[in-house]
Amino acid sequence: MGGPGIAALASALADLVLPRTCAGCGIAGWVLCPRCAPLLAEPRTASPRRFPWGFPPTVAAGAYAGPVRPAVIAFKERGRAELAVPLGAALALAVAAVVSAVPGPRRPVVLVPVPSSRQALRSRGRDHVRELTARAVVELRTAGVVASEARLLRRRGRARDSAGLSAAQRRANLAGTFEPAPGPPAHPRRALLVLVDDVVTTGATLTEAAAVLAPLECVGDAPVLAAVVAATPRADPERRPGTRLPVIGKRPENVPRRPLDRLSGPAQGD
Numbered sequence: 001m002g003g004p005g006i007a008a009l010a011s012a013l014a015d016l017v018l019p020r021t022c023a024g025c026g027i028a029g030w031v032l033c034p035r036c037a038p039l040l041a042e043p044r045t046a047s048p049r050r051f052p053w054g055f056p057p058t059v060a061a062g063a064y065a066g067p068v069r070p071a072v073i074a075f076k077e078r079g080r081a082e083l084a085v086p087l088g089a090a091l092a093l094a095v096a097a098v099v100s101a102v103p104g105p106r107r108p109v110v111l112v113p114v115p116s117s118r119q120a121l122r123s124r125g126r127d128h129v130r131e132l133t134a135r136a137v138v139e140l141r142t143a144g145v146v147a148s149e150a151r152l153l154r155r156r157g158r159a160r161d162s163a164g165l166s167a168a169q170r171r172a173n174l175a176g177t178f179e180p181a182p183g184p185p186a187h188p189r190r191a192l193l194v195l196v197d198d199v200v201t202t203g204a205t206l207t208e209a210a211a212v213l214a215p216l217e218c219v220g221d222a223p224v225l226a227a228v229v230a231a232t233p234r235a236d237p238e239r240r241p242g243t244r245l246p247v248i249g250k251r252p253e254n255v256p257r258r259p260l261d262r263l264s265g266p267a268q269g270d
């Protein structure tokens with residue numbers, strides 16, 4: 001197990017033994033190099049091709065394409081846990097962006113990790129979404145955002161791994177996948193709930209998770225939002241990366257922009 005001290009020591013030892021290469025492009029000497037890291041600092045709204053009804057307002061830190069793809073896969077499937085730092089920073093950026101589109105006074109932000117399937121947890125031996133969530137909370141707090149994590153969802157039944165399924169199959173596969181986690185919600189009232197996950201493709205998972213969260217009493221009148229590290233890009237010329245974020249509800253003059261400006265972003269995350 002071991003605490004943070006042990007983890008730091010292990011990381012330092014790994015530095016001695018393993019030559020680091022950029023998880024995006026393979027160049028030596030970086031976890032994520034200065035050319036690849038900025039690709040995860042281009043927040044954009046995620047809009048799946050077949051926008052599922054009930055898909056929550058979602059911001060991705062970058063496009064799930066080019067060097068971002070191998071970087072996410074290296075973290076998720078190849079055990080490169082040190083990527084939690086830059087990818088967690090990217091997630092924090094996406095959270096800050098989606099929250100900034102909500103009008104009204106600043107509210108505490110609660111990150112709700114999308115639970116992985118038991119099968120996925122077993123095969124990976126870790127919960128990579130929770131690792132990202134923990135890093136993102138650290139980044140947000142450093143940027144002055146009141147942020148915390150709450151595991152409000154859990155898996156129920158057993159959905160198959162969704163890899164290789166069509167959008168419709170995914171939705172059927174996911175129907176009834178999540179349920180509210182037992183126990184009282186340990187988060188501040190009037191908080192903004194932001195579902196967090198690594199990647200959004202069809203949007204089925206976030207839609208399903210948001211549908212379970214929305215009716216919970218603890219959510220109140222706030223919209224359920226979502227943030228991800230990367231989103232499958234759309235080949236739509238109208239949608240350029242980094243363009244306008246949607247305004248969720250009515251935006252007053254004084255929407256706080258500070259969190260975005262002050263986040264360190266993935267480039268400094270290493």
Ligand SMILES: [Zn+2]
Nearest residue numbers: 022025033036
């Ligand atoms: Zn690179």
